[in-house]
Amino acid sequence: MDTTILNNPYSFLAGGGEMGQLTRQHDWSKTSLGTPDTWPQSLRTTLSILLNSRFPMFLFWSDELICFYNDAYRSSLGNNGKHPTALGQPGALVWPEIWDTVKPLIDQVLAGEGATWSEDQLIPIYRNGHLEDVYWTFSYSPVSDELGQPAGVFVTCTETTQQVNTVKQLRLSEQRFQNLVRDASVGIIVLNGEETRVTIVNDAYGRLINRSVSELLGKPLFSVIPEAEDVFRPIIDGVRLSGEPLYLNDQPYFVYANGDKKEGFLNLAYHPYRELDGSITGVIVLCQDVTEQVLARQRMEETQRQLQNLLMQAPVAVAIFRGPEHIIELANQAHLAIWGRQAEEVMGKPLFEALPEVKGQGYEALLAGVLTTGEPFYANELSALLIRNGQPERVYFNFVYQALRELDGTITGVIVVANDITEMVLGRHQLESGETRLRSLVDSAPFPIGVYVGKEMRIQLANQSILDVWGKGTNVIGQLYADVLPELAGQGIYEQLAEVYTTGVPFHANNQQVNLVIDGQLKPYYFKYSFTPLYDAYGEVYGVMNTAADVTDLVLAQQKLQLSEDRYRLLSGDLEQLVQQRTEELEAANEELAATNEELTATNEELLATNEQYVSTNEELTESTHLLSRSNHNLEQFAYVASHDLQEPLRKIQQFSDLLKGQYAEQLGEGVSYLERMQVAASRMSTLIRDLLTFSRIATQQETRESVSLNAVITTVLTDLELVIAETEAKVQVDPLPTVLGDPMQLGQLFGNLLSNALKFRRPGVPPVVKLTTRWLATDHLPPDVKPGRAAIAYHLIEVTDNGIGFDEKYLDRMFQVFQRLHGRSEYAGTGIGLAICQKVVINHGGAIAASSQPGQGATFKVYLPV
Numbered sequence: 001m002d003t004t005i006l007n008n009p010y011s012f013l014a015g016g017g018e019m020g021q022l023t024r025q026h027d028w029s030k031t032s033l034g035t036p037d038t039w040p041q042s043l044r045t046t047l048s049i050l051l052n053s054r055f056p057m058f059l060f061w062s063d064e065l066i067c068f069y070n071d072a073y074r075s076s077l078g079n080n081g082k083h084p085t086a087l088g089q090p091g092a093l094v095w096p097e098i099w100d101t102v103k104p105l106i107d108q109v110l111a112g113e114g115a116t117w118s119e120d121q122l123i124p125i126y127r128n129g130h131l132e133d134v135y136w137t138f139s140y141s142p143v144s145d146e147l148g149q150p151a152g153v154f155v156t157c158t159e160t161t162q163q164v165n166t167v168k169q170l171r172l173s174e175q176r177f178q179n180l181v182r183d184a185s186v187g188i189i190v191l192n193g194e195e196t197r198v199t200i201v202n203d204a205y206g207r208l209i210n211r212s213v214s215e216l217l218g219k220p221l222f223s224v225i226p227e228a229e230d231v232f233r234p235i236i237d238g239v240r241l242s243g244e245p246l247y248l249n250d251q252p253y254f255v256y257a258n259g260d261k262k263e264g265f266l267n268l269a270y271h272p273y274r275e276l277d278g279s280i281t282g283v284i285v286l287c288q289d290v291t292e293q294v295l296a297r298q299r300m301e302e303t304q305r306q307l308q309n310l311l312m313q314a315p316v317a318v319a320i321f322r323g324p325e326h327i328i329e330l331a332n333q334a335h336l337a338i339w340g341r342q343a344e345e346v347m348g349k350p351l352f353e354a355l356p357e358v359k360g361q362g363y364e365a366l367l368a369g370v371l372t373t374g375e376p377f378y379a380n381e382l383s384a385l386l387i388r389n390g391q392p393e394r395v396y397f398n399f400v401y402q403a404l405r406e407l408d409g410t411i412t413g414v415i416v417v418a419n420d421i422t423e424m425v426l427g428r429h430q431l432e433s434g435e436t437r438l439r440s441l442v443d444s445a446p447f448p449i450g451v452y453v454g455k456e457m458r459i460q461l462a463n464q465s466i467l468d469v470w471g472k473g474t475n476v477i478g479q480l481y482a483d484v485l486p487e488l489a490g491q492g493i494y495e496q497l498a499e500v501y502t503t504g505v506p507f508h509a510n511n512q513q514v515n516l517v518i519d520g521q522l523k524p525y526y527f528k529y530s531f532t533p534l535y536d537a538y539g540e541v542y543g544v545m546n547t548a549a550d551v552t553d554l555v556l557a558q559q560k561l562q563l564s565e566d567r568y569r570l571l572s573g574d575l576e577q578l579v580q581q582r583t584e585e586l587e588a589a590n591e592e593l594a595a596t597n598e599e600l601t602a603t604n605e606e607l608l609a610t611n612e613q614y615v616s617t618n619e620e621l622t623e624s625t626h627l628l629s630r631s632n633h634n635l636e637q638f639a640y641v642a643s644h645d646l647q648e649p650l651r652k653i654q655q656f657s658d659l660l661k662g663q664y665a666e667q668l669g670e671g672v673s674y675l676e677r678m679q680v681a682a683s684r685m686s687t688l689i690r691d692l693l694t695f696s697r698i699a700t701q702q703e704t705r706e707s708v709s710l711n712a713v714i715t716t717v718l719t720d721l722e723l724v725i726a727e728t729e730a731k732v733q734v735d736p737l738p739t740v741l742g743d744p745m746q747l748g749q750l751f752g753n754l755l756s757n758a759l760k761f762r763r764p765g766v767p768p769v770v771k772l773t774t775r776w777l778a779t780d781h782l783p784p785d786v787k788p789g790r791a792a793i794a795y796h797l798i799e800v801t802d803n804g805i806g807f808d809e810k811y812l813d814r815m816f817q818v819f820q821r822l823h824g825r826s827e828y829a830g831t832g833i834g835l836a837i838c839q840k841v842v843i844n845h846g847g848a849i850a851a852s853s854q855p856g857q858g859a860t861f862k863v864y865l866p867v
Contacts (some may be wrong), residue, residue: 790846
């Protein structure tokens with residue numbers, strides 16, 4: 001035996017882990033127990049057991065109930081709590097928060113009444129920085145001293161907080177489940193075992209099968225509703241055995257109750273019912289009555305079938321596109337006819353895959369807008385280039401894009417209703433072309449002509465000759481004839497016009513007196529005039545054409561002659577010669593009048609035979625085209641000569657100037673500055689010639705119509721301007737641009753000049769910011785001062801906006817003319833031709849260009865191009 005241990009008074013505290021060490025190190029001399037060498041053997045033995053046990057133990061000793069505990073108990077005290085200060089302290093000081101609870105138990109043990117046992121007892125303690133609810137299963141046992149009297153209380157304990165809380169949660173969950181089942185709006189039933197005994201069921205399920213909860217609870221389900229066994233028994237057994245859930249929608253069912261048959265449709269969810277150990281003891285079934293929804297959907301599907309049949313037979317074109325790719329779900333025969341396709345060629349395909357030629361014509365943005373915003377889009381006389389019968393064909397139609405919404409309001413597609421109006425539009429274009437030729441003929445006629453339309457006689461055409469006769473100025477087009485010439489009231493002319501419009505019978509007047517207000521005075525004039533009816537394509541009179549010849553001088557001459565004849569009878573024979581002369585004069589005047597009458601009659605016949613005039617006009621146009629072609633050829637020859645013969649001397653000037661400057665600068669002295677000025681002038685002249693050649697080529701170039709991506713044009717332009725953009729630290733923002741019909745070279749000139757000007761005319765010290773934006777603009781929304789070169793249903797409006805120096809809008813009337821500059825050469829370089837080129841390009845493309853600005857506030861150039 002180790003005598004060292006026998007002689008060591010602290011040997012009973014050997015081992016014990018952390019708490020053994022703390023117990024040995026504790027200054028027990030300051031406690032009522034004194035040093036360990038004085039402790040009774042009963043205390044020593046109990047502490048030796050306690051410190052070396054791995055089961056949580058605690059000891060209250062002596063009258064002060066001094067506290068001891070081991071490492072296994074240590075974790076129950078938590079952090080920031082009673083450890084390690086509890087060691088060696090009286091129990092009342094260590095456990096004030098529970099002393100009222102545990103002190104009676106301690107007293108009971110010390111009084112010799114035996115040990116205590118408590119299971120899952122709530123005893124809150126202070127730990128982890130706050131008072132916690134802690135549950136314990138513990139025993140208080142007496143520890144006797146050497147006299148056999150209880151001297152302490154030995155505590156063995158296990159914290160069961162987690163287990164108690166888990167049980168509570170389970171009970172709470174069970175209660176919640178019971179409440180959920182009871183209050184659920186859907187039917188819920190739990191079936192146990194192979195016999196499908198009902199262990200849980202709610203009123204909602206009972207209502208589904210016309211049974212009460214009491215009729216179902218505790219009974220096998222199919223003993224209550226045997227008619228449902230064949231359908232539902234295999235499903236329930238399958239879920240119970242496989243452990244996999246199963247979901248069925250719109251499941252038909254029927255049951256009998258009180259002699260009545262109840263049937264409908266259910267959405268069903270089958271889940272395995274598991275115990276706490278994971279074993280499957282049954283199946284839980286959730287049932288939702290969807291009879292009304294299914295019947296409503298069946299009715300809706302039938303309605304949709306009827307509607308689809310109706311749409312397929314509709315005389316107007318109808319189509320349905322689904323999703324962002326615009327999958328063609330429906331297209332009736334009328335719509336297929338517009339596309340020039342068979343159903344099997346397009347159905348089920350994305351629109352722009354089935355009709356690839358439609359790409360880039362602007363319809364992608366229109367459909368995406370309706371699909372995204374839900375706002376409908378209406379269009380009249382919009383055109384598309386389609387491949388029909390193997391040939392490209394321009395088709396015109398009225399249509400509406402309408403969002404297709406589901407029952408929940410979500411947009412899933414687009415409905416299209418369209419009407420092919422190609423024949424009508426082309427017919428109107430021909431009519432407008434004829435009207436244009438008629439207008440040209442009227443304007444160029446050397447005698448007065450006017451055209452008045454409608455029953456109210458609104459002035460549609462009036463050439464300069466008739467405007468001069470009226471003396472009312474030039475702003476009369478669109479006004480009523482009676483408002484422009486109110487002095488004609490009572491002179492029978494209004495009635496003549498109304499008669500021609502009503503009956504279609506022309507009216508002719510010879511040497512008719514007409515009193516007109518000229519310069520504020522009513523004066524008599526004499527006219528030979530005709531009112532001729534104008535017919536539309538349906539043979540109806542839509543207006544009256546007025547042709548006239550002013551014969552005032554001739555009539556007055558006749559009147560004077562008549563007066564002279566009266567006087568001649570009184571005069572002597574000496575006046576006979578004078579009479580003869582006057583007679584000759586009158587005859588000459590009459591001959592002139594006759595010639596005028598013949599010319600007027602011929603003109604009326606010419607205007608009435610419009611088709612013959614169109615043929616003649618076409619011949620004239622052909623001859624004019626030939627002459628124009630020859631003129632363009634000559635101009636191209638001149639351009640070649642100019643580019644070669646004018647540029648060559650300028651190149652020589654520049655080369656020899658460089659030689660003089662490089663080799664003889666010292667001898668020239670101050671003459672170098674003159675040499676430099678000469679070089680600048682030559683360079684400016686060279687630039688001017690190049691710009692004039694560009695303008696010349698654009699002015700004479702024949703029309704080229706091909707699909708041009710403006711995005712590609714702008715990309716090329718920005719590449720050419722990279723150096724300027726970098727040097728000026730400019731920011732150029734470009735929206736996605738459309739594809740148009742035109743000439744890519746000319747369009748490059750157009751946007752190259754606009755972007756170059758935006759960068760050139762920048763404010764000092766301010767980096768340029770240039771924006772290109774685009775949008776559609778219907779013809780009836782064009783500004784009144786914008787007159788495109790070609791009529792179209794809509795136009796692409798492309799705006800080039802900058803933050804530069806701007807300009808005063810009083811210069812708008814001349815800024816698109818050749819050689820016009822708003823700034824001196826010393827401020828900004830240039831020839832004054834760039835904007836003239838821009839205007840010529842947009843005219844060649846049937847469009848228009850406009851500008852707006854304020855000095856110091858940047859400028860916006862607006863380009864209108866036909867869609």
